[in-house]
Amino acid sequence: MSCCFFGARKEGHDLVHHDTRDTGGDSIASTKNFSFNELRLATNNFHQTNKIGRGGFGTVYKGTLKQGKEVAVKTLAAESRQGLQEFLTEIETTSNVKHPNLVEIIGCCADGNNRILVYEYLENRSLDQALFKD
Numbered sequence: 001m002s003c004c005f006f007g008a009r010k011e012g013h014d015l016v017h018h019d020t021r022d023t024g025g026d027s028i029a030s031t032k033n034f035s036f037n038e039l040r041l042a043t044n045n046f047h048q049t050n051k052i053g054r055g056g057f058g059t060v061y062k063g064t065l066k067q068g069k070e071v072a073v074k075t076l077a078a079e080s081r082q083g084l085q086e087f088l089t090e091i092e093t094t095s096n097v098k099h100p101n102l103v104e105i106i107g108c109c110a111d112g113n114n115r116i117l118v119y120e121y122l123e124n125r126s127l128d129q130a131l132f133k134d
């Protein structure tokens with residue numbers, strides 16, 4: 001079962017609604033709920049050649065969704081000290097903040113033991129290109 005704490009469906013994906021018991025009820029964030037299989041397909045089974053980095057959360061892969069959209073897929077490392085609460089907090093904070101210079105969270109996956117965040121993919125550009133693209 002995926003995302004047992006999430007509800008409602010829209011366009012083939014579940015909408016993520018944080019359980020307000022977890023958040024104190026003061027905000028509700030909405031992101032897409034991906035199945036593990038969707039992200040496995042998008043990253044060619046998390047293939048080494050799609051690996052683009054590693055941070056505190058875990059390994060990051062480049063993926064391509066069925067519709068052709070490129071995404072960054074952040075997988076929570078098994079040894080990571082970031083647990084479910086941090087996972088929810090990252091979704092909560094990133095989905096509530098929108099800014100042209102901040103990468104946007106697209107969705108997440110909590111399927112079995114897997115905890116994965118999906119972001120829009122950003123090309124590796126110089127900072128001035130990223131900041132002054134318009």
Ligand SMILES: Nc1ncnc2c1ncn2[C@@H]1O[C@H](COP(=O)(O)OP(=O)(O)OP(=O)(O)O)[C@@H](O)[C@H]1O
Pocket residue numbers: 052053054055056057058060072074103119120121122123
């Ligand atoms: N949206 C993205 N688009 C393209 N590459 C990304 C994206 N997000 C992360 N990466 C790549 O993955 C690497 C690790 O990113 P991640 O956000 O997990 O950690 P970090 O920001 O480097 O550090 P920390 O875990 O402390 O936040 C980045 O340095 C970058 O190369």
